[in-house]
Amino acid sequence: MLRINGLGCGYYDRQVLWDINLEVPPKEIMGIIGPNGSGKTTLLRAVSRLLKPKQGSIHLDGKDIWQMKYRELAKRVAVVSQGLPEETLTVEEFVLLGRIPHFEGLQFLETNHDFEVAEGCMALTDVLRLKDRPIGQISGGERQLALIARALTQEPALLLLDEPTTYLDIAHQVGMLDLIKRLNRKLGLTVLMVLHDLNLASEYCDKVALLSNGKIYKQGRPEEVLNYKVIEDVYKTVVVVQKNPVSKKPYILLVSEEEKRKKK
Amino acid sequence: MKIGIIVFLFITHLLFAQEDVPQRIISLGPSITKALYLLGVQDKLIANTIYCIYPPEAKKKERVGTAQKLNLEKVYSLKPDLVLATSLVDQRSTEKLKNLGIRVVTFSTPRDFNDICKQFLELGRLVGKENEAKEIVERAENEAALIREKVKNLYKPKVLIQVGARPLVAATGNYFVNDYIEFAGGINIAKDAKESIYSRERVLKENPDVIIITTMGIAVGEERKIWQKYEILNAAKFNQIYIIDTDKITSPTPQSFVKTIEEFAHILHPEK
Amino acid sequence: MRKRIIYWVVWIFVLTGLLLATALFSLYIGSVGMSLNKILRVILEGKGTLEYSILFDIRLPRIILGFAIGGSLSLIGVILQGMFRNPLVEPYTLGISGGAAIGVCLNIVFRLNRALGILSLPVCGFLGALCVVVLVYSLSVKKGVLKIQGLLLTGVMISFISSSLIMLIMAVSRTEDLHGIVFWIMGSLEEPNNALILISLCASIAGLILSYLFCIDLNALALGEEEAMHLGINVERSKRLLFIIASVLTGFSVSVAGIIGFVGLVVPHFVRVVVGRDHRILLVSSFLGGAAFLILCDTLARTIIAPVELPVGVITGLMGGSAFVYVLTRKQMLLKAK
Numbered sequence: 091m092l093r094i095n096g097l098g099c100g101y102y103d104r105q106v107l108w109d110i111n112l113e114v115p116p117k118e119i120m121g122i123i124g125p126n127g128s129g130k131t132t133l134l135r136a137v138s139r140l141l142k143p144k145q146g147s148i149h150l151d152g153k154d155i156w157q158m159k160y161r162e163l164a165k166r167v168a169v170v171s172q173g174l175p176e177e178t179l180t181v182e183e184f185v186l187l188g189r190i191p192h193f194e195g196l197q198f199l200e201t202n203h204d205f206e207v208a209e210g211c212m213a214l215t216d217v218l219r220l221k222d223r224p225i226g227q228i229s230g231g232e233r234q235l236a237l238i239a240r241a242l243t244q245e246p247a248l249l250l251l252d253e254p255t256t257y258l259d260i261a262h263q264v265g266m267l268d269l270i271k272r273l274n275r276k277l278g279l280t281v282l283m284v285l286h287d288l289n290l291a292s293e294y295c296d297k298v299a300l301l302s303n304g305k306i307y308k309q310g311r312p313e314e315v316l317n318y319k320v321i322e323d324v325y326k327t328v329v330v331v332q333k334n335p336v337s338k339k340p341y342i343l344l345v346s347e348e349e350k351r352k353k354k
Numbered sequence: 355m356k357i358g359i360i361v362f363l364f365i366t367h368l369l370f371a372q373e374d375v376p377q378r379i380i381s382l383g384p385s386i387t388k389a390l391y392l393l394g395v396q397d398k399l400i401a402n403t404i405y406c407i408y409p410p411e412a413k414k415k416e417r418v419g420t421a422q423k424l425n426l427e428k429v430y431s432l433k434p435d436l437v438l439a440t441s442l443v444d445q446r447s448t449e450k451l452k453n454l455g456i457r458v459v460t461f462s463t464p465r466d467f468n469d470i471c472k473q474f475l476e477l478g479r480l481v482g483k484e485n486e487a488k489e490i491v492e493r494a495e496n497e498a499a500l501i502r503e504k505v506k507n508l509y510k511p512k513v514l515i516q517v518g519a520r521p522l523v524a525a526t527g528n529y530f531v532n533d534y535i536e537f538a539g540g541i542n543i544a545k546d547a548k549e550s551i552y553s554r555e556r557v558l559k560e561n562p563d564v565i566i567i568t569t570m571g572i573a574v575g576e577e578r579k580i581w582q583k584y585e586i587l588n589a590a591k592f593n594q595i596y597i598i599d600t601d602k603i604t605s606p607t608p609q610s611f612v613k614t615i616e617e618f619a620h621i622l623h624p625e626k
Numbered sequence: 627m628r629k630r631i632i633y634w635v636v637w638i639f640v641l642t643g644l645l646l647a648t649a650l651f652s653l654y655i656g657s658v659g660m661s662l663n664k665i666l667r668v669i670l671e672g673k674g675t676l677e678y679s680i681l682f683d684i685r686l687p688r689i690i691l692g693f694a695i696g697g698s699l700s701l702i703g704v705i706l707q708g709m710f711r712n713p714l715v716e717p718y719t720l721g722i723s724g725g726a727a728i729g730v731c732l733n734i735v736f737r738l739n740r741a742l743g744i745l746s747l748p749v750c751g752f753l754g755a756l757c758v759v760v761l762v763y764s765l766s767v768k769k770g771v772l773k774i775q776g777l778l779l780t781g782v783m784i785s786f787i788s789s790s791l792i793m794l795i796m797a798v799s800r801t802e803d804l805h806g807i808v809f810w811i812m813g814s815l816e817e818p819n820n821a822l823i824l825i826s827l828c829a830s831i832a833g834l835i836l837s838y839l840f841c842i843d844l845n846a847l848a849l850g851e852e853e854a855m856h857l858g859i860n861v862e863r864s865k866r867l868l869f870i871i872a873s874v875l876t877g878f879s880v881s882v883a884g885i886i887g888f889v890g891l892v893v894p895h896f897v898r899v900v901v902g903r904d905h906r907i908l909l910v911s912s913f914l915g916g917a918a919f920l921i922l923c924d925t926l927a928r929t930i931i932a933p934v935e936l937p938v939g940v941i942t943g944l945m946g947g948s949a950f951v952y953v954l955t956r957k958q959m960l961l962k963a964k
Contacts, residue, residue: 138856140852140855159858159860160858160859160860163858164856164857164858165858168856171849171850171852171853171856178902187846187849188857190845190846190859191857196839198838198841198842199631199906244857404933419933419934419935420934422805422809423935424933424935425657425928425934425935426684426816427656427657427658427680427684427685427928428932428933430676430679430680431657431676442805444816445739446809446817446818447818450816450817450818452818454679521797548798549797549798550800551797551798
């Protein structure tokens with residue numbers, strides 16, 4: 091569904107990504123992981139058409155995203171943003187903004203269908219009960235869910251998320267990623283998300299791509315990518331990798347310096 | 355038959371002559387108001403501006419605005435057949451009046467005594483007092499010439515007329531105020547200045563013997579004090595800094611012009 | 627959500643009603659007092675009389691121009707505040723009024739209006755405005771991207787430079803020219819040329835209609851440029867076109883009526899508090915609100931100390947400013963009370 095070929099891109103004078111080759115088949119959850127500064131966010135920005143590639147290309151369902159109209163892209167790809175929207179907007183008004191790509195021609199009022207879709211998405215993310223509350227008055231976790239709801243109303247085939255679990259506590263992190271997994275299984279939504287937490291990536295992603303210094307160091311299933319040798323090479327830090335007793339997925343354990351010394 | 359025609363022609367002449375002479379005049383400037391009183395047509399003056407305070411009877415007339423902005427509705431509702439404006443009046447208002455079918459004549463600021471006289475004659479012609487106007491102008495010209503004769507061979511003191519404070523504005527050569535000085539036998543230090551805004555430094559450099567301040571408002575007292583501080587200034591040294599009422603200077607009629615030159619002559623040549 | 631549509635329609639009716647009331651009020655009040663009965667009679671049968679002329683040749687053109695300019699200025703305010711996501715931006719922030727002012731000053735100083743007729747004044751103003759628009763735009767476009775922050779800064783700088791240039795021109799000009807310049811800068815709805823009034827009316831309505839093509843874009847832009855792009859908005863194209871609409875309309879308004887402040891800043895804020903931030907209702911509401919506001923201010927300006935007429939900018943400033951402060955302090959007090 092999403093094919094990235096030989097992508098190289100960056101900002102004005104600085105190139106951040108080199109020769110990225112990545113393929114995300116439909117209905118897959120792909121996680122992008124890597125140390126700070128390795129280019130994860132840059133990759134996501136390139137896929138969402140914010141950055142023009144200096145080399146290579148990005149194709150969505152066979153079509154170059156830079157050949158598409160903005161609107162066409164927005165109907166297929168939705169980005170769950172980080173930013174805080176206007177405080178006085180109600181949740182429903184905010185979520186309805188996601189219908190904009192679907193407005194035909196000179197249409198400027200929402201149709202019944204638009205309202206239905208929005209309601210459905212709010213229900214899916216469990217923010218329907220908050221729909222008349224101003225966005226500034228709901229909790230951080232609920233706001234994040236509203237952001238997802240808005241992305242969903244675009245009825246995309248591909249969902250892009252940039253570190254969606256930052257600032258959330260454990261319960262919310264799990265809740266959010268469970269939701270994404272559910273959406274993936276139920277709606278067949280393809281997901282490409284940047285995660286900094288390796289364990290979350292391991293637990294929830296079908297595949298991961300590990301970036302290092304602007305290049306893909308390794309990509310594949312979490313079991314293939316997340317072993318202690320690879321992590322040490324990329325993150326330059328010693329870890330212990332075990333298996334999660336319940337899901338059998340790789341689980342990365344850190345060891346403090348003190349403990350390491352004790353062991354010696 | 356012939357008599358009938360003559361009578362007919364006479365009557366129509368009267369009618370037309372009457373039509374030519376405006377019966378309802380509105381003045382939009384103090385100098386115009388003064389001129390109208392001088393020409394004796396004050397009965398036909400139905401309104402003027404709030405600044406028209408000379409002669410005192412003018413204050414009793416209907417007011418239609420300031421010398422710059424007039425109240426269109428009021429002017430229009432008074433149904434004037436002639437509106438006299440200065441160049442200070444907002445051009446858009448006079449245009450609008452013309453669009454509404456009212457006759458408007460604008461007088462630009464006179465550049466010298468000649469202009470003042472020409473405008474006065476023009477005004478006289480407009481209000482049907484051509485002869486009176488001619489008389490007044492002739493008299494003024496003669497009196498002015500007399501004064502000029504008297505002071506011809508006297509020492510010509512250097513003079514500055516300050517017409518504005520903050521910024522300091524001097525009367526330059528293309529402004530009729532300049533003639534007050536020249537006719538009264540003096541030299542205007544600002545005569546050849548290109549802009550009317552003048553620097554105090556330049557004044558000190560030119561070192562006038564007499565300074566005449568005629569700004570509007572309370573700045574006059576302040577200005578005099580400022581000039582008096584400069585000890586090297588001739589005008590300060592010999593206490594020749596005078597304040598003259600703005601109205602005498604900036605709203606001239608041929609008559610008032612002469613009176614003012616007389617006053618100037620006394621100031622500049624006290625020994626006369 | 628049907629509720630919202632009803633809410634919107636109600637407010638449009640209310641604002642239109644307010645506009646009509648203000649217009650009628652303005653028609654009714656003036657130096658020449660006329661009772662309501664008289665006015666009705668004059669309108670129906672008094673063609674050719676003095677009163678008819680006063681109503682239709684003196685008061686009505688001002689009301690129409692007030693509608694056009696007040697509507698335009700508020701509309702521009704909404705567009706710019708939406709584009710810049712900054713509530714302090716108003717039509718004159720971009721320096722366009724400065725350009726127009728310089729155009730007019732040069733015209734007056736070089737006596738062009740004597741030579742080419744009084745219509746040359748607004749034309750020069752408009753040309754001056756266009757020069758600034760082109761200048762500001764070209765200085766703010768980098769690699770095909772219109773930098774919003776750059777636009778703002780450049781605009782403010784040009785504003786300052788223009789004021790200084792105008793003061794320079796005023797310093798070296800003759801007294802009579804000075805008056806002309808000062809008048810024009812002070813802003814006035816008095817315009818002798820009816821064709822110009824008609825053009826302003828058409829321009830303002832055209833501006834309103836064109837801006838509606840971008841009401842969704844403006845809603846999306848409120849989330850940020852990148853967000854808007856993610857929603858499928860061609861942000862560069864929208865910014866460009868909105869800028870053109872706003873600048874041209876500003877150029878028109880300033881050339882014809884001079885500088886009338888506060889309308890473009892304050893009216894959008896008030897309207898926003900009442901009808902919300904959705905541009906689909908905000909654009910037309912601000913237009914109507916601004917039109918009513920300016921007509922009201924102009925009426926007060928010409929009647930409060932009759933026969934002297936105050937510059938309309940004084941009234942908009944006083945009324946707009948004080949109302950704004952009042953609402954702000956009440957908001958603070960309400961927040962404290964919570």
